[in-house]
Amino acid sequence: MIRAIKGTRDLLPPDTAVWNRVEAVAREVFRTYSYHEIRTPILEETQLFARGVGKETDIVSKEMYTFDDRDGTSVTLRPEATASVIRAYIEHRLDQKPGVQKLYYIGPMFRRERPQKGRYRQFFQIGAEAIGSDSPFIDAEVIEMVVEILTRAGLEGFTLLINSVGDANCRPAYVEKLRSALRSVASRLCEDCQRRVETNPLRVLDCKVPEDQIVIDQLPSILDNLCGVCLPHFETVQAHLRERGIPFEIKSRLVRGLDYYMRTTFEVVHGNLGAQNSVLGGGRYDGLAESLGSSVPAPGIGFSIGEDRLVMTVGQSTGDVPDIFLAPLGETALLHAGGLARDLRRRGVSVEVAANAKLKRAMELANKLGARYALILGDDEIAAGQYSLKNMQSGDQRRVTRDELFSTIGS
RNA sequence: GCGGCUGUAGCUCAGCUGGUAGUAGCGCCAGAUUGUGGUUCUGGAUGUCGAGGGUUCGAAUCCCUCCAGCCGCCCCA
Numbered sequence: 001m002i003r004a005i006k007g008t009r010d011l012l013p014p015d016t017a018v019w020n021r022v023e024a025v026a027r028e029v030f031r032t033y034s035y036h037e038i039r040t041p042i043l044e045e046t047q048l049f050a051r052g053v054g055k056e057t058d059i060v061s062k063e064m065y066t067f068d069d070r071d072g073t074s075v076t077l078r079p080e081a082t083a084s085v086i087r088a089y090i091e092h093r094l095d096q097k098p099g100v101q102k103l104y105y106i107g108p109m110f111r112r113e114r115p116q117k118g119r120y121r122q123f124f125q126i127g128a129e130a131i132g133s134d135s136p137f138i139d140a141e142v143i144e145m146v147v148e149i150l151t152r153a154g155l156e157g158f159t160l161l162i163n164s165v166g167d168a169n170c171r172p173a174y175v176e177k178l179r180s181a182l183r184s185v186a187s188r189l190c191e192d193c194q195r196r197v198e199t200n201p202l203r204v205l206d207c208k209v210p211e212d213q214i215v216i217d218q219l220p221s222i223l224d225n226l227c228g229v230c231l232p233h234f235e236t237v238q239a240h241l242r243e244r245g246i247p248f249e250i251k252s253r254l255v256r257g258l259d260y261y262m263r264t265t266f267e268v269v270h271g272n273l274g275a276q277n278s279v280l281g282g283g284r285y286d287g288l289a290e291s292l293g294s295s296v297p298a299p300g301i302g303f304s305i306g307e308d309r310l311v312m313t314v315g316q317s318t319g320d321v322p323d324i325f326l327a328p329l330g331e332t333a334l335l336h337a338g339g340l341a342r343d344l345r346r347r348g349v350s351v352e353v354a355a356n357a358k359l360k361r362a363m364e365l366a367n368k369l370g371a372r373y374a375l376i377l378g379d380d381e382i383a384a385g386q387y388s389l390k391n392m393q394s395g396d397q398r399r400v401t402r403d404e405l406f407s408t409i410g411s
Numbered sequence: 412g413c414g415g416c417u418g419u420a421g422c423u424c425a426g427c428u429g430g431u432a433g434u435a436g437c438g439c440c441a442g443a444u445u446g447u448g449g450u451u452c453u454g455g456a457u458g459u460c461g462a463g464g465g466u467u468c469g470a471a472u473c474c475c476u477c478c479a480g481c482c483g484c485c486c487c488a
Contacts, residue, residue: 003479006478063487080488113486114412114486119487208484280488281488305488306487310488360446363448363449365448366447366448374447376447
């Protein structure tokens with residue numbers, strides 16, 4: 001048997017109904033914040049991610065699906081979408097368009113990790129980017145929007161974490177400060193952290209080993225080391241969030257794994273997701289466009305929601321059920337039912353027709369499918385210009401004319 | 412990439428220390444006389460017991476390898 005490859009999966013009904021609902025909510029929220037959809041290719045030149053996401057990140061260094069195209073260029077299945085959106089922004093000179101470019105996307109991403117609960121090799125993200133403004137107002141608006149999407153999608157009990165990771169001005173100095181502080185306490189840390197002291201000191205802050213926490217809590221905080229631009233920026237973002245009544249927690253140890261983040265970063269976590277407790281991550285990336293070759297500055301901020309994780313958390317669906325199930329008796333009635341089904345469908349009614357004529361079987365199916373009504377069409381009904389309409393829940397059955405049928409079901 | 416656990420019908424599983432697969436539950440299909448579901452009863456279909464190899468007279472049961480899934484590490488969404 002041929003099966004879906006490791007880390008990928010088929011989404012089947014009724015689950016797809018939940019996916020569709022979540023996406024519909026997201027699109028509706030995006031619309032009200034005047035974001036517009038962008039669709040970029042799933043396949044990109046490898047160097048886009050090497051330069052955009054960062055060569056040293058785990059994503060680029062060991063998780064990408066990369067292969068040589070037939071002409072020899074190295075191509076990659078996108079592991080995230082921000083780099084592509086910025087590429088498109090530069091390529092199509094979207095900086096020439098009026099106002100802040102607000103773009104959103106929904107689609108599959110690919111990372112070759114070990115699959116786990118909430119972690120797949122093909123996974124879906126719902127994300128957005130606001131490009132062309134470095135105002136903290138935009139940061140707050142983006143965060144508000146994401147909270148709105150999660151809430152309206154039905155997510156409960158989540159926590160919004162925010163932080164500032166500084167910029168090219170203050171972060172390097174902080175990293176050095178952190179590194180030297182770490183060297184003096186390294187012996188009290190876990191093996192992984194001892195390695196990180198040299199490779200990536202910021203990652204120590206994200207360590208989950210309980211014994212390390214006491215040591216880590218004593219380390220210098222990025223928030224005490226922000227420069228004269230980053231600090232007021234972060235304070236303004238917080239002021240806006242408070243003004244809008246959005247609850248958040250400052251987590252100075254919140255570190256992101258993509259190189260392009262600067263200043264504001266944020267994350268939403270939820271308890272039901274196991275080790276993969278993050279539903280969403282995002283942040284500001286003012287230098288990204290330039291590092292991808294933009295001749296003009298294009299400060300931006302964005303996020304992406306892990307759709308698989310969101311769907312997992314907002315729960316099950318019973319799926320869509322037919323409004324009415326037609327049970328024609330005999331070939332003549334079936335012909336008639338075909339036309340009637342078409343007319344109902346044109347009125348927006350969802351209809352299923354039993355093609356095999358046995359009434360008992362038809363009623364059984366109507367019941368199993370959860371149809372609200374069943375309509376029996378025998379020769380005598382058709383001759384009389386009336387159908388037998390049965391309410392499947394109450395069991396009531398009555399004769400109705402075609403017009404009565406439409407007015408009963410159509411609403 | 413590294414650990415741990417798991418892998419028997421569509422689904423959830425039983426099958427003790429090896430003896431040649433379950434009357435299990437749910438689901439599916441078909442019946443219980445003529446045009447009516449949800450309850451009940453009867454019957455039926457479906458498995459190379461994850462794959463390959465080994466031990467053995469004999470393996471779903473023991474051993475090895477692989478594959479897949481789950482959980483954790485790592486990382487992230």
